[in-house]
Amino acid sequence: QTFLEKYGYFAELAASGPRSARFKEAVREFQWVTHLPLSGVLDASTARQMSLPRCGVSDADSHTAWAERVRALLSGRRAKARRGKRYAQQGGKWYKRHLTYRIVNWPWYLPRHQVRLAVKAAFELWSNVSALLFGEVLDGPADIRLAFFHGDHNDGLSNAFDGPGGALAHAFFPRRGEAHFDSDERWSLHSGKGRNLFVVVAHEIGHTLGLEHSPVSNALMSPYYKKLGKDFVLSWDDILAVQNLYGKPSRGSAVRLPGKLFAHFQGWSPDFPGTDPLQGTLGSYYCQSFFDAIAIDADHKLYIFKGLHYWVVVQGGNATEPQLLQRPRWAELPAGIDAAAVSEADGKFYFFKGGRCWRYNGSSLEEGFPQKCSTSNLPRHPDAALYFQQLRHLVLFKGPKYYVVREEALQVEPYYPRSLRDWHGVPAGVNGALTQQDGFVYFFRDDQYWKFDQAKLQVVATGKWAAQLPWIGCWGRNSRGGVLFRYTVCSP
Numbered sequence: 001q002t003f004l005e006k007y008g009y010f011a012e013l014a015a016s017g018p019r020s021a022r023f024k025e026a027v028r029e030f031q032w033v034t035h036l037p038l039s040g041v042l043d044a045s046t047a048r049q050m051s052l053p054r055c056g057v058s059d060a061d062s063h064t065a066w067a068e069r070v071r072a073l074l075s076g077r078r079a080k081a082r083r084g085k086r087y088a089q090q091g092g093k094w095y096k097r098h099l100t101y102r103i104v105n106w107p108w109y110l111p112r113h114q115v116r117l118a119v120k121a122a123f124e125l126w127s128n129v130s131a132l133l134f135g136e137v138l139d140g141p142a143d144i145r146l147a148f149f150h151g152d153h154n155d156g157l158s159n160a161f162d163g164p165g166g167a168l169a170h171a172f173f174p175r176r177g178e179a180h181f182d183s184d185e186r187w188s189l190h191s192g193k194g195r196n197l198f199v200v201v202a203h204e205i206g207h208t209l210g211l212e213h214s215p216v217s218n219a220l221m222s223p224y225y226k227k228l229g230k231d232f233v234l235s236w237d238d239i240l241a242v243q244n245l246y247g248k249p250s251r252g253s254a255v256r257l258p259g260k261l262f263a264h265f266q267g268w269s270p271d272f273p274g275t276d277p278l279q280g281t282l283g284s285y286y287c288q289s290f291f292d293a294i295a296i297d298a299d300h301k302l303y304i305f306k307g308l309h310y311w312v313v314v315q316g317g318n319a320t321e322p323q324l325l326q327r328p329r330w331a332e333l334p335a336g337i338d339a340a341a342v343s344e345a346d347g348k349f350y351f352f353k354g355g356r357c358w359r360y361n362g363s364s365l366e367e368g369f370p371q372k373c374s375t376s377n378l379p380r381h382p383d384a385a386l387y388f389q390q391l392r393h394l395v396l397f398k399g400p401k402y403y404v405v406r407e408e409a410l411q412v413e414p415y416y417p418r419s420l421r422d423w424h425g426v427p428a429g430v431n432g433a434l435t436q437q438d439g440f441v442y443f444f445r446d447d448q449y450w451k452f453d454q455a456k457l458q459v460v461a462t463g464k465w466a467a468q469l470p471w472i473g474c475w476g477r478n479s480r481g482g483v484l485f486r487y488t489v490c491s492p
Contacts, residue, residue, distance in 0.1 A: 092174045093210045093245045094143070098133045099177075102142035107187055114189050115197070119146065122202035125220070126209060129239045131247040144208045146201065148183035164446055168225070169200050171207035179204035186290050186446055190307055190336045199225050211241045286311060287466045287474035290446050293340040293384070294432035298347050302434075302472065308335040311473065319473030329363050332370065339432075341385035341394055343407055350394060350407075355380045357410060377412045379403060386433040386441065390454060400428045425459025426450055436471070 024040035031038050036046055101123060106115050116136070123134040164185055171179035179201070181187075187197045199220075206221050214221040219235040286306050293305040302313035309322040310329075325333045330351070339352040348366075351358040356370040357378065373380065379398040388395045393413065394405040401417035420428055432444040440460075441452040449465040452458070466474040 094174045097131050099143040100135050100137045101144040102137050104145050104147035106148055107183055118198040119201055122198055122205055125202050130242045144177040146179045148181045150183045169204050171204040174210050177208050179208055210245055293337050295340040295342050296434045297342045305337055313473035317470045317473050332365050339382045339385035341387050344387050352382050376410045384430045384433045
């Protein structure tokens, strides 16, 4: 029901009843594009798929559009003259080749320099494989406009944004030329935690060019956004779709991601300080958004990690300025780590990212590290790590499960993983956990925290960590009233 209320296309069909022919056909269309059995029945697996974060553009015409692309591919040159017209009936097309775009606003906690590079790279993905050319304008009218909004933003209730998860963005087909993004989402510019802005922007640009959703699982235009990896390329269906509308590039086809741009927007650096007064300072960066991982050492110093940087918060809630991960503390660590913890037994630091783990004694990486976590049956991309005093072991959290780990061998203990239900009230998908001096365990996700009582084995309080936990280092720095997710209008 939540999905039906959220997406107007299904909500309209639901009024005719779940047994009507139109409703069943709509469900079949959704099942087809998401690779589910084509039953036409809104069963548990279909409802579960509908609840996952995705693009808010309807899948209503995706089947027809894809059939036209495949028919054009199989028909060859004789179908060239008519296939563009047929396909254009689905999403429409631009009748010029040089298009302008403008970034109207963005979440203010993301560095403007990197956002512009990410958007430029997203447009270049499409210009690399088509006859289109794109240019950015800083003010005035533009063919394609990108903007971040909160909740209902005058696009109709079916297009209202719903906070983290759900519909992350939506776009309008040519000639309205707009793409809208949920400003309350956890946007990121690297491959770590958070929604990768580059991937979502590139997908929504496809819609502004006239492309429907694709049923090809690894396609950029799949309704469930493609994961970002080193081998990121457009799929054959993405390329065929845009070339059906606009033709091939005159310089030949170059489908790979622009490498230099990709490297530059992956992480921000002190080389690009926050000179824009609307954007805030580097010192308050993690307070105004979210972090990748958090840990606490034996001296009760708090370590907060985000992207290429970390902050140290001492007792009293005083935070340092951001420091680079790799200079000089942990030289071998990559940006955007998944989880971190400090052992209370020996003070060693543990870091986890992807399928690898690191162990440091002070700032020295121990012999044999980094090592593959799979050899120890540890989960890939853990959500959070914690040294749990009651068990005297490390605990890793991943989705709805947790793992108890022997430190020396980094081996999962027998009978684990177990269900997160053992930690009554702790949500799945946390991005950090630690035990504070007050004896409570604190879990973090986005801008929220959960306070866990080790005696009662349940959550006893929850709230906003930046505004309510003085020891996390945000009081006095957060001069914007504790509001964590904001966007600002670009005024060059």
